Amino acid sequence: MTENLVELNEKLAEEWPIQIAKFGQKLIASEVRYYIEFQEYPNTSETGFASIYNVSGWDENEARKAFSMTNIQYSYGGNGTICTVKNCDFFPGFEVSKEERKCLGVKMCEFASKELLDVSHTSVDFTSSIFKNTFNANEKFYEKATLCLFAKAHEYKCGYVDRNGIRCDGVPKLGEFTQKDESDVIDECFTVHPNNTRSDECPFLHKVGNHIVKGTVKKPTTECPVKFYHIPKNLKECPFIVTVSVGIHNHPPPPPRKTPYNIKSQLQKIIDNEHVLDLTARKFLTGSMIQTYLNGKSISDLHPSLNNQSKINYYIEKTRRSKYPFGQNILGVVHEFMRHEKSEDPYIRSIRFLDNEQYIVLCGTKKQLQALSKLTYIEIDMAFKRIHGITNEWEVSAYSSQAQKTLTFARIFTNVETAEAYQNLFEDLFSCIERDIGESFNFHHIHKKGLGCIIADQHKGQALGLGQYLNSKYPHLTSIEHLQHIYKLCQVHYKRNIDKNRQLSKETRNAMYLIPTLNIQEDILEVLNKIQFCNKPGAAAWVKDKLVPWVLSGISSVFTKMDCTIWNQTPNNTNAGESAHANVNRDGCNLSLLAGIIRGQEFDKRQWESANVHEQYNVPESYRNKSELARSIQAEKRAEKRCKKQSSTSTSSRIVKKQKGNGHNKENAIVIDIGEEDSYLEQQKKKK
Ligand SMILES: [Zn+2]
Ligand SMILES: [Zn+2]
Ligand SMILES: [Zn+2]
Ligand SMILES: [Zn+2]
Structure with a gap:
């Protein structure tokens, strides 16, 4: 049929002296128009209409994409035969290739308005009532996506009650739905889908006699005669792209469902700058970059097709898949690990990887781990729960006097629980550091220099895992002995555990608070003994727990085997670490493992970049000297000879804690002073 048409063109062209553009033997356009912007609805004509785009100044690849035939709103088919045109009159001297496509028409609702039935067109008048009606029907199609689902659920229960109270046979469920919003019921349907749409359901409810029925969107019965020819060439030599359209469309124009390449690539750039792993259309649309880009307009002002949120979700998902093809769980992490x-x-x-799908993922830059090797103490703290499922995120942090803030030195993501598994965690951490620094990691109680204290919330598996790791490396001490030298329990944590035992008398609880402040071993054992036999539920179990050697040495300066200067000079709670990860809260929660790791990476990057600023103005190698802490340890050692007891009492008896509202639990801004019970009690009263 089209062959005939082209031949006809030929004849017409021969008869007509005004032959405007000859692109090939049989491809002639009687009308030519130049455009700067792509025509989503290219004009057509029985005698050929050529839309010509001047793409000089464009990047060649970008131009090919931006002016590709895929951007036209008509669905097209045909096998896309590309043939070379040797003598193209329009571009003499240049070799041209020509791709041939065929218009596939549109699908229309079985209840389509008569107005739509014999619409033929050669150009789209965007102001015509037909285009407006189909356009609006399409907008409604987006809006009603959810309503449609509802209607589908009631598909076979149609029982519309009309204004006269006449109910048709069936269950009157949909009746309620239609009565709620009568504007959803239409007299004339303007639903037009591009032919390649998968959905065959009209989103509207149609009034047919006394019934309200849904409609099917049907494929066209007659073929559209229009053919499109796309003519790209060597764009460097001849910067033009041409679409020739021949024939008259025998159907109404399809609604604008496709987003033009230019807009799509702009959106893509913005999506690429977002956290694609947990991005949603809603988050994307409220993001600051898109807001700046839109400059007060709404996204559908860019192009009507963007009114569809699922379209934006599709772009996001596409980006996600291409960036992280192995998903976001441990497999995706492995892929990311291998890639870098x-x-x-x-x-x-x-x-x-350990048995039963357990894993340990160690994260940290070289700079972070190298700095860790120079610390005198670290805090190990569970970060705010931001990863969904059973994976925990452990943060290794410490206060840096150079940066004048708490920094994170490593992050460990794991779903392990047992001491044996945690032993692996510490082995991974310390051996990675040793590989980075090229020497063995120093622990103060072994090497007389280096890391002297690890502060943690009481996590049995983790603590024993640490002990076992140290024992495996330095077997002259048992696991427990190692812990007694290096492990300190968070005092805030300790106190909270006491607070939980509300069934205990105030007297008993006060005795419990007292234990870390006592300076004589016998006194502590005596207090523990009294608590144990106070006959209150939970008291005996509490004491039993505290009598575990590594726990007792973790809470009491007189039981620890840690250098007492280090004990006094290091914090007694994981508070600093918690302020470091307080911000994690804002960065999102319920993330996938991979998204959590990437957030952690970005957070650390920001934190360390701003820390660098300080470092540059300070003496860089001060880490080697352990700076202030090392100096004050020296100073205190000297002072200690003079008065030993006092200093240890005063430093360990006071905890001032400002709770940040995450972590251990939800208490806010409490000030605890274990040394002075009255002020603590006052605080409790104020809270009530
Ligand atoms: Zn319809
Ligand atoms: Zn057509
Ligand atoms: Zn704690
Ligand atoms: Zn915490």
């Missing part, structure tokens, strides 16, 4: 393993400074440092 050979890079100079990867963030994911090791992944260890």
